[in-house]
Amino acid sequence: MSVSKHPIALRLERRVGGATKLLATVMALPLIDGIFPALVVAGVLASPTGVIETGILIFGGSATVAVILAEMDGSRREMATSVLLIGAVILPVAALEAALAPTLEGFLNLAIFERFAGLVILAIAAKTASSEIGEYLPSPAVIIGLGLVASFDPSGFSVEVSMEYVVPGTAAAAVGVAFALAVALLSPQLKNRVDIDRFRFGSAVALGVLALPILLRPFGLMQTEAPIALAVLGVTALFAYDPDSGPVDEVGGHDDDPSTGALPVDGDGDRESDDADERVRSADAPASDSPVEPADDARSGAPMPAIGEDVTVMANGGGVADDEESTDPFGDEDSRAPWL
Numbered sequence: 485m486s487v488s489k490h491p492i493a494l495r496l497e498r499r500v501g502g503a504t505k506l507l508a509t510v511m512a513l514p515l516i517d518g519i520f521p522a523l524v525v526a527g528v529l530a531s532p533t534g535v536i537e538t539g540i541l542i543f544g545g546s547a548t549v550a551v552i553l554a555e556m557d558g559s560r561r562e563m564a565t566s567v568l569l570i571g572a573v574i575l576p577v578a579a580l581e582a583a584l585a586p587t588l589e590g591f592l593n594l595a596i597f598e599r600f601a602g603l604v605i606l607a608i609a610a611k612t613a614s615s616e617i618g619e620y621l622p623s624p625a626v627i628i629g630l631g632l633v634a635s636f637d638p639s640g641f642s643v644e645v646s647m648e649y650v651v652p653g654t655a656a657a658a659v660g661v662a663f664a665l666a667v668a669l670l671s672p673q674l675k676n677r678v679d680i681d682r683f684r685f686g687s688a689v690a691l692g693v694l695a696l697p698i699l700l701r702p703f704g705l706m707q708t709e710a711p712i713a714l715a716v717l718g719v720t721a722l723f724a725y726d727p728d729s730g731p732v733d734e735v736g737g738h739d740d741d742p743s744t745g746a747l748p749v750d751g752d753g754d755r756e757s758d759d760a761d762e763r764v765r766s767a768d769a770p771a772s773d774s775p776v777e778p779a780d781d782a783r784s785g786a787p788m789p790a791i792g793e794d795v796t797v798m799a800n801g802g803g804v805a806d807d808e809e810s811t812d813p814f815g816d817e818d819s820r821a822p823w824l
Contacts, residue, residue, distance in 0.1 A: 503555040508570045510547045511660060515577050518628040519604055520653070524585040525594065526601040526698055529652040533711045536659055541691055541713060543574070543660020544667075546612060546684035552667045553675050563668035571661035575654055582653025586644040593635040595702075600631025602698035605691055613688035679724045686720025 514520040519542060528534045556563050588597075604627045611618030622630075667674065694713040697706045706712075 503551060503557070504566045504570075506555060507548065507551045507566065507664070508573070510551055511543055511570055511574055511664065512577075514542045515574065515581060517623070517625040519608070519624055520578060520656075521581045521585055521588060522597070522601040522604060522628055522631070524582050524649050524653055525588050525592065526598040528601075528694075528698065529582075529649065529656055531709055533709055533714070535652050535656045537694055537711065537713045539656040539659025540663050540717065541687065541694055543657055544663035545691075546680070546687035548660075548664050549667055549678070549683060550680045552664065553671060553678060554680060556668070556671075560669050560671060563671060564665055567661065567664045567668050571658075571665075574661060575657050578657035579650050579654040582649040583645050583647065585649045585653070586646040587642070590642045590644060591636060591638055592632070593637050596635035597631050598698055598701065600627055600634065602695045603627055603631075605695035605698070609688040609691035609695065612691065613685055674725070677726050677729050679726065683720055683724035686724065687717065690714075690716040690720065 520538075523529065523538055523542070528538055552563065552567075556566070604624045607621050607624060607627055610621055690713045693716050697708070700706050
């Protein structure tokens with residue numbers, strides 16, 4: 485249930501290799517393709533809500549959850565160690581890119597560049613929700629590059645390093661690492677209980693909600709500090725988690741597992757246990773070398789029925805006794821039960 489079959493994720497897995505490398509690639513993508521500095525310049529990290537939403541949805545999100553739950557093996561300690569090692573690389577890089585954000589502001593027209601930052605988030609949301617739609621959309625790096633060209637303004641170019649964005653930028657990366665660490669620590673409870681594809685689609689909706697305020701800012705719409713994207717992600721996590729789901733052996737195994745107390749049903753609708761009881765009773769019946777006259781049952785004192793009047797009823801409705809030592813040459817063949 486935790487395995488995601490998203491084509492983009494599968495291609496990335498084949499290209500990168502191991503689960504730890506795949507997780508590092510997924511969490512570092514915002515720093516590589518320019519999404520993170522674009523969001524910093526666009527002012528998404530101006531509020532604590534924006535920091536949390538960026539950390540969970542950009543550095544975390546459905547891709548991080550899918551890799552940890554569906555690809556990573558080992559104990560919780562081992563997975564947590566891998567996440568912390570990845571975080572030790574992501575945090576300083578995010579701080580460095582946030583510190584260089586004022587340089588981008590110096591030669592960009594932010595009013596134009598913010599629109600491209602919103603388009604980047606929408607493109608990621610579309611690619612996350614549907615791989616078919618994602619095939620027709622440009623990559624986030626291409627959109628960022630077009631935004632740089634469209635908003636380039638060399639008149640104010642200057643190299644600046646400011647600490648203004650370092651704290652929120654590092655905090656956003658730290659939130660993403662903390663989110664991945666929480667998923668790793670809770671992985672025994674989440675594996676086979678989280679529908680990855682359902683969570684992926686909900687994460688795409690949350691990303692779209694995160695992008696709308698940026699795109700609608702010139703019109704003064706959806707300018708609120710309410711964590712709408714986080715609310716959408718919370719509802720998504722609630723619906724994607726199924727506490728009753730799990731491996732086959734955890735929920736009772738197969739129908740013929742004796743530990744479950746359930747017995748399979750044959751094609752006629754009768755329990756196999758009924759047929760087995762008939763076989764046992766037939767085996768307990770004493771055999772007779774002389775089928776001409778009935779003999780008294782030594783255990784009950786009741787007369788033994790003659791041939792053709794055996795009280796043992798076969799599962800197929802036949803009247804032939806299941807006597808393995810019968811002198812009837814056709815007795816063994818006729819008495820074969822349907823499950824043999």
